[in-house]
Amino acid sequence: MNIGDVASQTGLPAKTIRYYEDIGLIRPMRDDNGYRRFREQDVHKLIFLGRARALGFTIGDCRTLLALYEDETRASADVKKVARDHLAQIEIKIADLNAMRDTLSHLIDACAGDNRPDCPILSDLSRKS
Amino acid sequence: MNIGDVASQTGLPAKTIRYYEDIGLIRPMRDDNGYRRFREQDVHKLIFLGRARALGFTIGDCRTLLALYEDETRASADVKKVARDHLAQIEIKIADLNAMRDTLSHLIDACAGDNRPDCPILSDLSRKS
DNA sequence: CCTTGACCTTCCCGTGACTGGAACCCCCAT
DNA sequence: ATGGGGGTTCCAGTCACGGGAAGGTCAAGG
Numbered sequence: 070m071n072i073g074d075v076a077s078q079t080g081l082p083a084k085t086i087r088y089y090e091d092i093g094l095i096r097p098m099r100d101d102n103g104y105r106r107f108r109e110q111d112v113h114k115l116i117f118l119g120r121a122r123a124l125g126f127t128i129g130d131c132r133t134l135l136a137l138y139e140d141e142t143r144a145s146a147d148v149k150k151v152a153r154d155h156l157a158q159i160e161i162k163i164a165d166l167n168a169m170r171d172t173l174s175h176l177i178d179a180c181a182g183d184n185r186p187d188c189p190i191l192s193d194l195s196r197k198s
Numbered sequence: 199m200n201i202g203d204v205a206s207q208t209g210l211p212a213k214t215i216r217y218y219e220d221i222g223l224i225r226p227m228r229d230d231n232g233y234r235r236f237r238e239q240d241v242h243k244l245i246f247l248g249r250a251r252a253l254g255f256t257i258g259d260c261r262t263l264l265a266l267y268e269d270e271t272r273a274s275a276d277v278k279k280v281a282r283d284h285l286a287q288i289e290i291k292i293a294d295l296n297a298m299r300d301t302l303s304h305l306i307d308a309c310a311g312d313n314r315p316d317c318p319i320l321s322d323l324s325r326k327s
Numbered sequence: 328c329c330t331t332g333a334c335c336t337t338c339c340c341g342t343g344a345c346t347g348g349a350a351c352c353c354c355c356a357t
Numbered sequence: 358a359t360g361g362g363g364g365t366t367c368c369a370g371t372c373a374c375g376g377g378a379a380g381g382t383c384a385a386g387g
Contacts, residue, residue, distance in 0.1 A: 073363065083364090088345060102353060104364055113324065120323045125298045128344065138320050148319050149311035156302045159295050166292045169254045173285045182278035190277050191267050194249045195242065202334065212335090217374060231382060233335055257373070 070107045079115045086115060094118060094132060126155055199236045208244045215244060223247060223261060255284055 076083045089095050090105070095114050097105040107115075114135065121131045133151055137143045179189040205212045218224050219234070224243050226234040236244075243264065250260045262280055266272045308318040 071364070082346080084346060085344085087365090092344095102364080103366095104353085117323050122344090123298075124302055125295070134320070134323065137317075138324060141315060143315045143317070144313045145309050145315060145317035145319075146311045146313065148317045149306060149309045152302055152306050152309070152319050156299065156306060159299050159302065163292060163295045163299065166254070166288050166295070169252075170285065170288050170292065173253060173281055173288065177278060177281050177285060180274050180278045180281070182275045184273045184275065186270060186272045186274060188266075188272070188274035188277045190274075190281050191263070194246050194263065195267060200335075211375080213375060214373085216336095221373095231335080232337095233382080251373090 070112065072105050072107070075107045075112055075115065078112055079119055081115055081119050089115070089118060092128065094128070094135065124155075125159060126151075130155060199241070201234050201236070204236045204241055204244065207241055208248055210244055210248050218244070218247060221257065223257070223264065253284075254288060255280075259284060 070078075072083045072086055075081075075086060079086070081089075086095075087105075090097060095111050095118075097107045097111050100106050117135065117138065118131055121134055122128075126134065130151055134148065137148050137151075176190045176193055181187070199207075201212045201215055204210075204215060208215075210218075215224075216234075219226060224240050224247075226236045226240050229235050246264065246267065247260055250263055251257075255263065259280055263277065266277050266280075305319045305322055310316070
């Protein structure tokens with residue numbers, strides 16, 4: 070399979086697939102004309118990567134997860150640790166965003182949103198304390 | 199005031215303050231020796247920027263908000279729109295992260311996390327559907 | 328007067344995970 | 358022969374800074 074076919078099968082842009090090769094996540098073969106030739110195994114890995122990225126794992130995590138996936142003697146504890154650490158990061162982000170949302174929505178509620186210049190949002194951003 | 203004083207007053211790293219000058223958010227004066235000299239007005243703007251950034255506004259938004267702040271004839275509706283658009287982005291991010299969190303925590307719960315290789319997390323990432 | 332050390336300056340590179348675009352090659356159909 | 362739709366590499370840009378090098382400046386102490 071050529072990169073275009075793989076892109077439509079996996080849903081990943083061709084650019085991303087090339088990037089994943091660049092950074093060593095996959096190693097497709099090459100045809101005589103220089104085109105990448107993808108085997109089932111490569112496509113499978115790319116689907117794996119797409120799912121892991123969709124769950125927000127970093128590329129570094131993906132590398133680790135792929136290695137664990139290919140290691141038949143892995144301990145599931147190792148996988149679980151990667152996932153739990155990532156979950157902790159996500160929860161921090163959620164908490165940060167929730168705090169922003171709360172502050173923002175209060176400010177928005179307090180703002181008349183009319184033609185007058187008085188604005189609690191700007192007042193808050195420029196408050197002297 | 200020199201940049202170091204401003205940094206400790208505003209809580210912003212000196213690097214960030216220089217960056218904000220580079221991109222035209224502030225325009226501090228210069229002393230004869232080339233040092234930046236910050237007036238109250240600059241410090242005030244930097245505090246404003248720090249707060250806006252802490253609420254997750256992009257630099258572009260900050261530029262807009264600063265302009266509105268300095269425009270005595272603004273309409274609060276314009277400010278409110280910037281804030282509401284940003285809030286919408288935040289809510290999208292929160293929803294995405296919540297979805298990740300839910301999926302991840304289910305997978306984590308399902309994973310024994312012991313010495314055996316069997317792992318529902320990897321199974322899910324590599325599933326054939 | 329000289330040195331030391333804490334400031335300050337500019338400049339350039341690196342981050343993460345791609346994305347866009349230029350310039351070029353390859354293959355098949357008309 | 359030509360046109361179009363693949364493919365290839367490489368370079369630059371994104372966002373909001375942070376790290377670090379190389380060097381100028383200033384106040385205090387010996």
